[in-house]
Amino acid sequence: MHPGLYPLDDDLVRRLIAGQFPHWAGLAVQRFPSGGTVNAMYRLGDDLVVRLPLVPGGAPDISLEQEWLPRLAPRLPTVIPEVLAAGQPAEGYPWPWSVYRWLAGENPEAGALSEPELLAEDLAGFVTAMRSLTFHGAPTAHRGGPLASLDAATRAAIEELRGIPEEAVDCDAVAAVWADALRVPGWNGPPVWLHADLMPGNLLVAAGRLTSVIDFGCMGVGDPACDLFPAWNLLPADARKVFRAALDVDDATWIRGRARTLSQALIALPYYRRTNPTMAHNARHVIRAVLAEG
Structure with a gap:
């Protein structure tokens, strides 16, 4: 997926566990397939999972979770990962890593949701709870800044997609949606807490x-529009309305949220189209959903 991916394998993970957490050394280790782009996941026995960065950019994510997840968990209505152990660089592996409790469930799939409107309400409840957090010293969310900060990368991705006719993206239409969104007022309230990456691959569901x-x-x-991603990357039109109503989103925030979701998809599609089928498939879905909304 990326240049310079670290060559992780089962044996390295076993050595890291044995060297730092010997009480788990006898547990089976197996790579868990996922659509993740900067971290690898390894099952550790039946009840644990090891998360390790594949690229340097993933290392700060691990440290961020180790610091903040224990503080967020008691304040949220939805289960989030529990850091059970913080691993250190060793055995030639250069970055921090974590052991978490395994969370059961499946990733939802756009177009195949059994309870889309109930799921929309669940997602809105999680987003609302995140926004209500008031911790001091909060980090700035990735992608949480002004919409205009995404302009150059988004326009470059649109031009790249013009050169990939087999993707059949209506580049003039998406460029118009993007340009219209840039004219919408930005967020002028205080920054709110965000997950900032509510992709289907970062959600787990059971019975819908x-x-x-x-x-x-x-x-x-950052900007609350950043956590509106599920409206277009997952939810069908009727459930999208439920999600918006539950969050009481004003027009400007809704337009910025749609544009942020579109931007992420436009940038992801040319980059991942041959290397990460999950990311590319979701990007195509987002582009279709945004253009269908008009």
Whole structure:
């Protein structure tokens, strides 16, 4: 997926565990397939999971979660990852890593939700709870700044997609949506706490309902529009309305949220189209959903 991915394997993970947490040394280790882009996940026995960065950019995510997840967990209505152990660089592996309690569930799939409106309410409840947090010293959320900060990368991605006709993206239409959003007023309230990466791969569901939210590596404070991603990357039109109503989103924030979700998809599609089918598939879904909304 990226240049310079660290060559992780089962044996390295076993050595890291044995060297730092010998009480778990006898547990089975197996790579868990996921659509993640900067971290690898390894099952450790039946009840644990090891999360390790694949690239230097993933290391700050691990440290951020180790610091903040224990503080957030008691304040949220949804289960989030529990850091059980903080691993250190060793065995030639250069970055911090973590052991978490394994969380059961499945990633929801756009177009195949069994309870979309109930899931929309669950997601809105989680977002509302995040926004209510008042911790001091909060980090700035990844992508949490002004919409205009994404302009250059978004326009470059649109031009790149013009050169990939097989993707059949209506580049003039998405460029118009993006340009219109840049004219909308920015967020002028205090920054709010955000997960900032509410992709389907970071959600777990059971029987159609939200059970857990994972991967908090982008969390921090910023524009509340950043946590509207599920409206377009997951929810169908009727459930999207439920999500918006439950959060009481004004027009400007809704437009910024749609544009942020679109930007992420436009940038992801040319980058991941041949290396990460999960990310590319979701990017195509977002582009279709945004353009269908008009």
